[in-house]
Amino acid sequence: MTGSATGGKSAVIATDLSTASESMIESETGLNCLGRIGVERIHIVTVVPSNVHSGMPGMGFEKRRKKALRRYRSIVEDAGFDVETHVVRGTPHRRINGIAGSVGADLVLVGSRGKSPLENRVIGSTARNLARTTVVPLLVDRIERGVDEPETIRRHLFKRTLFATDFSENAERAFQSFEYLRHATKEVTLVHVESPKDDTSGGPDPEERLDELVDRLDEWGLDARTEIRRGDPANEILAAEADHDPSTLLLGSRGRSRLRRLLLGSVSEEVVARAAGNVFLVPPPRSA
Structure with a gap:
């Protein structure tokens, strides 16, 4: 593993x-990126849905599961990480959140948009459910769809990061992630979207606020460009992604609540569902 710059982090890969x-x-580049941001221990988690059991005709699930997990462990250990595997039963996103909380994970990594077998649909709807409920930063790793041997769409997880900000506390929390992401980041694009619903009269100038963020990134040795767009936030963030082709979109979420579908769905969940590349979603801390 490329030397950990901050050390001691753990990640859950679902x-x-x-x-x-x-x-x-299997992405050597992706594992290398995790090493660069300080991940040392990886927990590989697979969830068996409650309505699936190993004796179901045609499944052969138990044997396949053990073989696959042995192979995954070997790959990740060979990349230089400490590895633990977890097999749990239940609703995928709930159990993944539970494991992440119990092991004190700093990051959850889940694939999205690929094919998934009948017995466990982690790839797809679970990514969206995790976006609504995650208790730790969530990286949705975009994978090719509709091909026999799918590959990750963006090999470098954080090399070119597009950070979307509305200057809120949630956005600031996500921005602070650059303190460790910088060790795997080469380019940063800062985007602010002015919505028609926003009241900007008398408020701080968005260009000045973006320039302040650029100065902070400069202290971390990162060059950045800025862009102000106008329109629907989710649509404009996705349009900025199309224009700049980043490895990953970085944004904050409003976290868990009884109203999380309403609070999150307007921007963050929409971006997770529709983005072409990876999305790194940073929720409020567990204590919030």
Whole structure:
């Protein structure tokens, strides 16, 4: 593993044992990126849905699961990480959140948009459910869809990062992630979207606020460009992604609440569902 710059972090990688999620685990470049941001221990988690059991006709699930997890462990250990595997039963996003909380994970990594087998659909809807409920930063790793041997769409997880900000506390929390992401980041694009609903009269100038963020990034040795767009926030963030082709979109979420579907769905969840590349979603801390 390339030397950890900050050290001591742990990550949960959720897999449904499909060829799509396998490509995520097999990505040498992706594992290298995790090492660069300080990840040392990886927990590989697979969730068996409650309505699936190993004796179901045609499944052969138990044997496949053990074989796949042994292979995944070997790949990740060979990349220089300490590895633990977890097999749990239940609703995928709830169990993944539970494992992440119990092991004190700093990051959850899940694939999205790939094919997944009948017995466990982690890739796809679970990514969206995790976006609504995650208790730790969530990286949605985009994987090719509709091909027999899918690959990760963006090999470098954080090399070119597009940070979307509305200057809120949630956005500031996500911005602070650059303190460790910088060790795997080469380019940063800062985007602010002015919505028609915003009241900007008498408020701080967005260009000045973006320039302040540029100065902070400069202290971390990162060059950045800025852009102000106008329109619907989710649509404009996705349009900025199309224009700049980043490895990853970085943004904050409003975290868990009874109203999380309303609070999150307006921007963050929409971006997770529709982005072409990876999305790194930073929620409020567990204590919030």
